[in-house]
Amino acid sequence: MSTARDPIRYLPWVALGLAALAAPWWLAQPARQNLLLLALMAAQLGVAWNILGGYAGQVSLGHAAFFGIGAYVSTMLRLQFDLSPWWGALAGGATAVGVGTLIGWPCFRLKGHYFTMATIAVAEIVQTLFNNWEPAGAAVGLTIPMDKTGLAMLVFDGKGPYLVAAFGLLAFSLAVCVAVEKSHLGYYLRAIKDEPDAARSLGVNLTRYKLVALGLSSFLCALGGTLYAQKELYIDPASVLGTGLSIKIALAAILGGVGSLWGPVVGALALTVIEEGSRALLGGSGRGTDLIVYASLIIAIAVWQPAGLVGWWRALLRRREQRLQQRAAAREQAA
Numbered sequence: 218m219s220t221a222r223d224p225i226r227y228l229p230w231v232a233l234g235l236a237a238l239a240a241p242w243w244l245a246q247p248a249r250q251n252l253l254l255l256a257l258m259a260a261q262l263g264v265a266w267n268i269l270g271g272y273a274g275q276v277s278l279g280h281a282a283f284f285g286i287g288a289y290v291s292t293m294l295r296l297q298f299d300l301s302p303w304w305g306a307l308a309g310g311a312t313a314v315g316v317g318t319l320i321g322w323p324c325f326r327l328k329g330h331y332f333t334m335a336t337i338a339v340a341e342i343v344q345t346l347f348n349n350w351e352p353a354g355a356a357v358g359l360t361i362p363m364d365k366t367g368l369a370m371l372v373f374d375g376k377g378p379y380l381v382a383a384f385g386l387l388a389f390s391l392a393v394c395v396a397v398e399k400s401h402l403g404y405y406l407r408a409i410k411d412e413p414d415a416a417r418s419l420g421v422n423l424t425r426y427k428l429v430a431l432g433l434s435s436f437l438c439a440l441g442g443t444l445y446a447q448k449e450l451y452i453d454p455a456s457v458l459g460t461g462l463s464i465k466i467a468l469a470a471i472l473g474g475v476g477s478l479w480g481p482v483v484g485a486l487a488l489t490v491i492e493e494g495s496r497a498l499l500g501g502s503g504r505g506t507d508l509i510v511y512a513s514l515i516i517a518i519a520v521w522q523p524a525g526l527v528g529w530w531r532a533l534l535r536r537r538e539q540r541l542q543q544r545a546a547a548r549e550q551a552a
Contacts, residue, residue: 233238235405250376254448255521256489257383258441262389263469265437268397271475273430274410275325279336280438283313285458287439288446289347292359295370302371306443313439316343321431325424327459337460344458358391358453361446371447379448386444386481390437394478397433406430410476438466464511472514474525483526488514 244250262284269275289310291305300308324335348356366372397403405426408416417423446452456462465488473484490496491512522529 235412246279250380252493254376254380254383257387257487259469259489260482260485261387261390262466263440263485264394265434266466267470267475267481268394269430269434271470272403272406273427275427276333277336277461278333278467279340281458282340283435283438286313286316288452288457289353289443291443292361292446292452301369302443302447306440309443310436310439313435317431317435318428320337321428325427340463344454347454347458356454358451361450363487382444386440397402468511468514471518472525474527477527480525480527535549
């Protein structure tokens with residue numbers, strides 16, 4: 218029996234359509250606009266991380282370094298040379314790619330948890346450098362002036378334009394992932410993740426393609442940092458270079474399902490709702506709640522659903538399909 222018309226398969230698309238219809242009413246309040254904006258930005262960062270951590274299998278817990286570099290480079294160019302953040306974003310992305318190449322070349326010689334530990338160390342070093350770098354504001358941070366507003370400077374009075382920008386950046390990041398999936402790069406990265414020795418024996422240069430994945434991932438992450446800086450109009454090392462941010466970036470993809478296109482998006486939406494909900498519930502007494510939530514989700518995913526939410530949904534569909542086929546076979550035998 219064919220299950221192509223099984224209604225449950227269309228449930229996510231129905232939910233998405235209903236959400237789109239309810240958006241004008243639901244987004245009437247600024248707090249809800251900010252919640253959606255945070256979810257979109259988290260999704261974009263998860264998609265960026267997924268290129269390296271999901272497709273290539275290189276689990277990084279230091280992506281906040283690239284996010285912070287994008288935020289700082291664009292902000293410093295804006296303050297020093299009055300350069301538009303559109304150009305600052307490209308400069309920040311190029312800088313992040315350069316830094317990623319420098320640290321990736323030696324770090325990719327490490328395997329497994331040693332590579333992960335190295336990325337944490339690199340992120341901590343970058344945060345320490347910015348904490349003590351006076352031209353970048355040191356621990357005090359930098360403030361972007363509001364003397365110029367509009368699209369050219371990416372400074373707006375309300376949340377609406379930022380929502381459009383965040384959605385556009387997420388769409389661009391997803392398009393990059395689709396291009397990676399459908400190109401030979403995607404096949405090489407999956408081969409490196411699943412069977413690195415076999416890929417090497419077939420002539421695949423593991424380090425080269427890992428560096429390409431890191432370059433794409435760091436560039437997109439830096440673009441997200443620029444958007445964050447323009448949204449907040451203030452950055453400091455704690456907000457854009459913290460270890461908690463690196464964990465959140467990785468967790469968005471892990472929660473949704475690593476190596477899948479929509480996994481980071483689903484994971485980021487769920488993570489943002491859980492995080493902001495717990496923060497609103499506990500209020501001022503909830504300091505450090507985000508780290509507790511992150512740790513609990515990591516444990517839960519590792520124990521019960523390593524494939525993430527998207528993997529759980531696909532497994533649910535497979536089990537349902539098997540039950541439908543068994544029922545159809547039983548009816549045919551009874552007839």
